[in-house]
Amino acid sequence: MTLASEKSDQPVHGYLLDGKSPRKQNFALSVNAKGIRYALADGPSGEWGFDSIDWERSPLKARPLYLKSMTVKDAWLVVSDAKAVQDVLRAQNIWAEQNFWRFYAAQKKAAAYLACVLVFFAALWLGWPVVADGIAAANPPALRRYLDEMAGAYLSDQLICHSPDGEKALSEIQRRLAEKHPDLNTCNLVVIDSDSVNAFTIPGNQVVLTNGLLENARNGDEIAGVLAHEFGHVINNHVMRGFLRNTVPQLAISSVWRAVGVMPSMANYAIDTANSRTFERAADASAVILLKDAGISAEGVRDFFARLSKETRNSRAMAFMSDHPATEDRAAMMDEAVAEQQKTSPVLDRSQWLALQRICE
Ligand SMILES: [Zn+2]
Numbered sequence: 001m002t003l004a005s006e007k008s009d010q011p012v013h014g015y016l017l018d019g020k021s022p023r024k025q026n027f028a029l030s031v032n033a034k035g036i037r038y039a040l041a042d043g044p045s046g047e048w049g050f051d052s053i054d055w056e057r058s059p060l061k062a063r064p065l066y067l068k069s070m071t072v073k074d075a076w077l078v079v080s081d082a083k084a085v086q087d088v089l090r091a092q093n094i095w096a097e098q099n100f101w102r103f104y105a106a107q108k109k110a111a112a113y114l115a116c117v118l119v120f121f122a123a124l125w126l127g128w129p130v131v132a133d134g135i136a137a138a139n140p141p142a143l144r145r146y147l148d149e150m151a152g153a154y155l156s157d158q159l160i161c162h163s164p165d166g167e168k169a170l171s172e173i174q175r176r177l178a179e180k181h182p183d184l185n186t187c188n189l190v191v192i193d194s195d196s197v198n199a200f201t202i203p204g205n206q207v208v209l210t211n212g213l214l215e216n217a218r219n220g221d222e223i224a225g226v227l228a229h230e231f232g233h234v235i236n237n238h239v240m241r242g243f244l245r246n247t248v249p250q251l252a253i254s255s256v257w258r259a260v261g262v263m264p265s266m267a268n269y270a271i272d273t274a275n276s277r278t279f280e281r282a283a284d285a286s287a288v289i290l291l292k293d294a295g296i297s298a299e300g301v302r303d304f305f306a307r308l309s310k311e312t313r314n315s316r317a318m319a320f321m322s323d324h325p326a327t328e329d330r331a332a333m334m335d336e337a338v339a340e341q342q343k344t345s346p347v348l349d350r351s352q353w354l355a356l357q358r359i360c361e
Contacts, residue, residue, distance in 0.1 A: 019075035132244035147203035166359025220348025225301020232286030302334035
């Protein structure tokens with residue numbers, strides 16, 4: 001290859017491949033702070049800014065120096081003249097220092113991707129609960145149906161307790177709590193024949209109490225307190241919000257991270273704990289209001305929670321206590337509620353209470 005142009009005496013520093021034809025077009029170049037100006041041997045000139053060069057695919061150590069365009073597909077500037085290569089590299093070096101982030105971000109794409117992933121998860125972590133709550137507030141029918149079906153499937157696996165007097169007693173508690181909060185009348189209360197001490201809310205505004213819970217309670221006020229807490233979950237739409245906040249990201253994380261078994265469970269734990277604490281506090285706050293409005297003493301629920309948390313040997317209560325940990329906040333809130341209440345009356349009389357306790361017999 002001859003380095004002298006046939007058409008003019010201008011020096012030849014390399015050639016341009018314009019990406020359109022395979023023709024090598026000789027050029028002479030000059031370098032400035034922003035890029036390379038070239039003059040083609042047969043006339044036109046042009047400029048490639050350093051910021052339009054794909055540095056990742058332009059190995060600086062190779063000779064001749066191949067510079068790939070980032071904007072024009074398959075376009076290359078090939079600098080073969082040693083002195084011109086030096087000039088280009090010196091100017092490029094200064095430009096790269098001045099454009100540190102732009103240059104190195106392109107060079108270190110892997111690091112950039114990692115940073116993006118971290119930012120994405122941080123945004124998800126911080127922003128998702130807000131988005132999830134927004135979706136829950138819209139109460140999309142398809143999601144509601146899906147959750148209701150899950151609740152139905154769960155209940156169909158359970159032994160549900162029925163006794164006319166027991167159910168009447170349960171309705172009486174609901175009636176008292178709903179007197180000033182008529183929405184609560186739409187809740188469905190279910191007692192299941194299970195030895196574990198537990199109470200929880202499932203989709204469709206359904207509150208499930210276990211027979212074990214009834215056996216461990218001492219009076220109707222204690223059950224009313226537990227119900228008030230569960231109604232707090234209903235009022236605050238915690239089932240759907242919890243599903244969207246917890247389960248959806250958990251499914252997403254575990255499908256992304258299936259290969260690394262430990263990651264999802266750690267993330268799940270963190271997500272669950274973060275949301276459940278917020279939800280428990282909110283349910284307690286609602287429970288205090290419901291009990292106050294119903295004139296039912298909060299002493300019942302306070303004592304019941306306190307008693308269960310002391311009975312650490314009572315493994316039947318483990319599920320309930322892990323969902324409803326005895327926190328100082330809770331104890332303080334309950335104490336305050338008890339102190340503030342003035343006129344209260346028992347929610348059930350003795351025979352109603354006994355009927356409720358025997359609902360599964
Ligand atoms: Zn709860």
